[in-house]
Amino acid sequence: MPSMTPGRPVRILEQIIEAGYRDSRYLPELWRYRELFFFLAWRDILVRYKQTAVGITWALIKAVVTLLVLTVVFERVAKLPSGGIPYPLLVFAAILPWQFFAGALTDCSNSLVNNVDLISKIYFPRLIVPGSAMIVSLVDFAISCGVLALLLGWYGFAPDLRVLALPLFALLAIALTFGASLWFAALTAQYRDFRFIVGFIAQLGLYISPVGFSSSVVPSEWRMLYSLNPLVGVIDGFRWAILRGTTELYWPALAVSVAAASLLLATGLRYFRSTERRLADVI
Secondary structure, eight states: OOOOOTTSOOOOOOOOOOSSOOHHHHHHHHHHTHHHHHHHHHHHHHHHTTTOSSTTHHHHHHHHHHHHHHHIIIIIISOOOOTTSOHHHHHHHHHHHHHHHHHHHHHHHTHHHHTHHHHTTSOOOTTHHHHHHHHHHHHHHHHHHHHHHHHHHHTTOOOOGGGGGHHHHHHHHHHHHHHHHHHHHHHHHHOTTHHHHHHHHHHHHHHHTTTSSOGGGSOHHHHHHHTTSHHHHHHHHHHHHHSTTSOOOOHHHHHHHHHHHHHHHHHHHHHHHHHHTTHHHHO
């Protein structure tokens, strides 16, 4: 309490509570709430597989079913070439980044809406919410990598030294996905219509991305236009790193993917931060 002694000035202490933190203080604030981040990530993992008969194996089932469907459609029906690579390996090497992108984009985009009670009651860096939601997709990604290892052993197919570049392409997929997710998370919190747009992207993207076929089948005059899809460079990079003997990287597609990931991540962080102050009011 301020001093009330006669003849002495009264000192009034003020504390200003801001709706957010400046960029210079944001990273330390994220670190301060790291336990909340891990708690939300663990909660999301438990909620997804709670009261399921096979538990986390659903991630494996989803990947295997997608593999079977795409292999039948594009190898058996369309009879597209695989360049000498067993077709299931060609498809599954692309399922890894695609399934991660589609799953993480959906989960992160809805993460703010799904945590409205928490966001509207207490303050914490809101970036924690979509960040923790992405952890679930990373768990699914790790499980799918195990399935890929089994497939490689089944076909007696050993990667060469190019597999050492796989973590770089995984980081590219994470940056691209997280950047897009931040945009859609902030937009979905303000306009619920974007939930349907994300679902549409997840459905359409499977067919306009080279998941069930090699991008080398695209005619050369259309290859550059087709590569404007930033997932093309990511998927081609995964195949190049995992499957020895595949065609060389199409560098324009990889350049588009790197540029798109950098742009989406930078602008997504900026836009998310600009809307973070009023999320509790609009959500």
